[in-house]
Amino acid sequence: xxxxxxxxxxxxxxxxxxxxxxxxxxxxxxxxxxxxxxxxxxxxxxxxxxxxxxxxxxxxxxxxxxxxxxxxxxxxxxxx
Amino acid sequence: xxxxxxxxxxxxxxxxxxxxxxxxxxxxxxxxxxxxxxxxxxxxxxxxxxxxxxxxxxxxxxxxxxxxxxxxxxxxxxxxxxxxxxxxxxxxxxxxxxxxxxxxxxxxxxxxxxxxxxxxxxxxxxxxxxxxxxxxxxxxxxxxxxxxxxxxxxxxxxxxxxxxxxxxxxxxxxxxxxxxxxxxxxxxxxxxxxxxxxxxxxxxxxxxxxxxxxxxxxxxxxxxxxxxxxxxxxxxxxxxxxxxxxxxxxxxxxxxxxxxxxxxxxxxxxxxxxxxxxxxxxxxxxxxxxxxxxxxxxxxxxxxxxxxxxxxxxxxxxxxxxxxxxxxxxxxxxxxxxxxxxxxxxxxxxxxxxxxxxxxxxxxxxxxxxxxxxxxxxxxxxxxxxxxxxxxxxxxxxxxxxxxxxxxxxxxxxxxxxxxxxxxxxxxxxxxxxxxxxxxx
Numbered sequence: 001x002x003x004x005x006x007x008x009x010x011x012x013x014x015x016x017x018x019x020x021x022x023x024x025x026x027x028x029x030x031x032x033x034x035x036x037x038x039x040x041x042x043x044x045x046x047x048x049x050x051x052x053x054x055x056x057x058x059x060x061x062x063x064x065x066x067x068x069x070x071x072x073x074x075x076x077x078x079x080x
Numbered sequence: 081x082x083x084x085x086x087x088x089x090x091x092x093x094x095x096x097x098x099x100x101x102x103x104x105x106x107x108x109x110x111x112x113x114x115x116x117x118x119x120x121x122x123x124x125x126x127x128x129x130x131x132x133x134x135x136x137x138x139x140x141x142x143x144x145x146x147x148x149x150x151x152x153x154x155x156x157x158x159x160x161x162x163x164x165x166x167x168x169x170x171x172x173x174x175x176x177x178x179x180x181x182x183x184x185x186x187x188x189x190x191x192x193x194x195x196x197x198x199x200x201x202x203x204x205x206x207x208x209x210x211x212x213x214x215x216x217x218x219x220x221x222x223x224x225x226x227x228x229x230x231x232x233x234x235x236x237x238x239x240x241x242x243x244x245x246x247x248x249x250x251x252x253x254x255x256x257x258x259x260x261x262x263x264x265x266x267x268x269x270x271x272x273x274x275x276x277x278x279x280x281x282x283x284x285x286x287x288x289x290x291x292x293x294x295x296x297x298x299x300x301x302x303x304x305x306x307x308x309x310x311x312x313x314x315x316x317x318x319x320x321x322x323x324x325x326x327x328x329x330x331x332x333x334x335x336x337x338x339x340x341x342x343x344x345x346x347x348x349x350x351x352x353x354x355x356x357x358x359x360x361x362x363x364x365x366x367x368x369x370x371x372x373x374x375x376x377x378x379x380x381x382x383x384x385x386x387x388x389x390x391x392x393x394x395x396x397x398x399x400x401x402x403x404x405x406x407x408x409x410x411x412x413x414x415x416x417x418x419x420x421x422x423x424x425x426x427x428x429x430x431x432x433x434x435x436x437x438x439x440x441x442x443x444x445x446x447x448x449x450x451x452x453x454x455x456x457x458x459x460x461x462x463x464x465x466x467x468x469x470x471x472x473x474x475x476x477x478x479x480x481x482x483x484x485x486x487x488x489x490x491x492x493x494x495x496x497x498x499x500x501x502x503x504x505x506x507x508x509x510x511x512x513x514x515x516x517x518x519x520x521x
Contacts, residue, residue, distance in 0.1 A: 016342055016377040043343060047350045047388075048381045052343040071376035076412070078345060078364045080269065080300045080338040080470055 014075035015039070015060070017051040023068055030068060037063045102170040102178065124159055127188035128166055131181045132174040136166050235429040239455060243319045245427045246307070246450030246475055251503075252322040252482065255519040259323025259481035264308050264359045265352035266474065267345060268301030270294045270332035272459040275302060278321065278328065281309040284355055287332040288344040297336030299459050303466050304363045305330060306457025307474035308481070317463055320456045322478025322519075323485070329355050334364060342377065345413075349381045353388050358484050358494070360385065361477035362394040363470030365411030370440040378413035386418055386491045391498075393420040393476045395469035396445050397436035407437040407511075415443045420498065423512055424451025424472040431511045435469055438510030447502050448512035449475035476517045486520060 017039065023030070031041050034051060038059035043052045052075065055063055064072040121138045128134045136157035157168035170178060181189045237245035247253040263283065270287065273279060273295065285294040296302045309328050310321025331348035334340035345364065352360045382392050397411030414421035423445040424432035431437070432452050438444030449472035456471070458464040476498070483497050502515035 014341070014343070016346070016375070018376045018380050021380075043347060045346060045350045047353055048346060048377075048384050050346055050377050050380060052346070070380075073375055073377055075342045076366050078334070078340045078342060078366050078412075080298070080334060080364055080468075 011057055012040075012054045013057055013060070014052070014054050015063075016073045016075050017053065017063070017069055018071045018073075019049045019051065020068055020070050021049060023049070025068075033066065033068060034063070037066055039063055102168050102175050121159060124166070124188060128157065128159075128168065128178075131187075131189060132168075132170060132177040134166075134168045134170055134174055134178075136168060235427075237427045237429075237450075239318055241318055244450075244455045246454055246471075247319060247322060249425070249427070249429065249450050250322065250475055250479055250517055251519040251521065252475075252478065253319070254521050255482050256521065257323075257482040257485040257519065258312070259309065259326030259478065259485050262323065262359065262481035262484040263327045263329055263355065263357040264323070264361060264477050264481050265329040265331055265348070265355065265357040266301060266305045266308060266361045266477070267331040267333045267348040267352065268296075268304050268361075268363055269298040269334045269336065269338060270296035270301045271305050271328075271330045272296050272302045272457070272461070274461070275306070275457050275459070276461055277311045277314045277457055278306055278309055280311075281324070281326065281328045283327040283329055285330040285332075286351060288347045288351070289332050289335050289340065292332065292335060294330060294332045296332075296459050298334070298338050299464070300338060300363070300466075300470065301330070301332065301334070302459050303454075303456045303464070304361065304470060304474040306463075307454065307471065308361060308478045310457055314463075315461070318455070320454075320463065322475055323481035325485075326478065326481040329357050340364065342375075346377065346381055349385060349392070353385050353390050357390055358489070358491075359477050359480045360390055360392040361474050362392060362413070363468070363473045365395055365397050365414055367397065367399050368409045368412050368415055370409045370443075372409070372412070372415075374416040374443070375412055379416045379418055382413075382416050382418035386495075389489070389491045391420065391480060391491050391494050392418070393422055393473055393480065395473045396421045396423045398424075398434040398468050398470075400434055400436050402431065402433045402435070407439060409439045410436050410443055410445060420446045420476065420495075421513070422446070422469055422473045422476045422517075423448040424467070424469045425449065425505075425512070425516065426452035429505060429516065431507055432467070432469075434467075435472075435511065437508075444510050444513070446513040447476060447498060447517050448472060448505070448515065449479075449517045451475075472517075479517045479519050482519045 039053045039055045041053045125136050134157050136159040138159045159166045181187045237249045239245050243253045287294045309326040312324040333344045333348040394414035396414050399408035410421045424435040425448050451472035452467045453465050454471040455463050455465050499514045501518050503518045504515040505512050
């Protein structure tokens, strides 16, 4: 998927976006909506209802305010 | 054991969560919206009245009448027209009549069952945990001797030529079950695909780490997979595999340096669910503070997994230093309510010095397993010893596979039996949950 939002840069953070369980609409529409809110979508898990990607720190609040979104969390690092 | 208790001891009551009402699944296409056929709703209502004398109100007839809807829900019968299901206050004779009618040719009644109170979906394990903990606490008060080892008696398990101490402590060694038919996904650093003690058990493998194959360049994943499904007759040394006939689905979600991103792990969880795995074992985590809420994303993933028949067990974490009085909070994602958090024990069945514990209400260890000086597989074909809640986690996944092999297939039953089947320890439940994960003989 090609996104106009750059996935690089010091002010961008990797995020986990949990979608609302009762979401309507197609995946394409959803990605467009997220993209317009500033998210550069990397992966969409329709089974889990979770999207991963990067977003400007300043756009996180706007992203979380979308009606299709339940939560936005910074992606973390996990170890053994 | 519960059946052998005296009358003065609180009992596990399988009927405790029944509401007293009955669910009736109707074989009547009532239709929805513009397709709705009112005559079919009347037909369903008439069938219930004829068979059992039960009166129902159709839900869409009272949809705009809040009082009528509440009355139908609480005291009368309600036919949920969109679902074709009736919820009725049937007495035993009426219930029997409804059940008997299922076998009748052309019957509008397809299925009858007791209605139960439900736990919120995202509190699935918490519901069981709450019930089991309450039962054990009641037993502890009424008959302490039944739920704790005798005073002065302390287990001291050892490895020998037959098996590791962990297989003895969990009862896996004496179990007649092998994990056959159970698919266990180990999401970790990959695996030595050629390891002779478990190569035959690998049903699927995939790497989610960019530019790395599923081959284990670290060793942690091979060790964990070996504990789940190492052979009952390893090439050398004692048996260390809990469920030697379980099928392994290996997802590499941590790099050869032992690190990974949440996104890789969530992708691995999705892959395991789509592969119809019954159990996911995750010996991984990131440190949390007691005030950190569980991750919404992991809770979503775990609840979706449960809905599709998959339970997730995860390491409670190794950040504590108990000998200096410091107990750290359960790691993420094990702190999610719908994920089993596994603590670690040593061979004396003492809580391991490093094992994280319950430091905040509602966020705690669910169960414990062998996690100190654990022998298992190493890349290259041999074995080695490691310690951590990472080692306790695959013991728990392996026992879940043995329980599945008993014919327990639903995630709800598997979760309940893991918790209820644990052997009680004389330790705080915040450290060991319901006790040592234990197999049935």
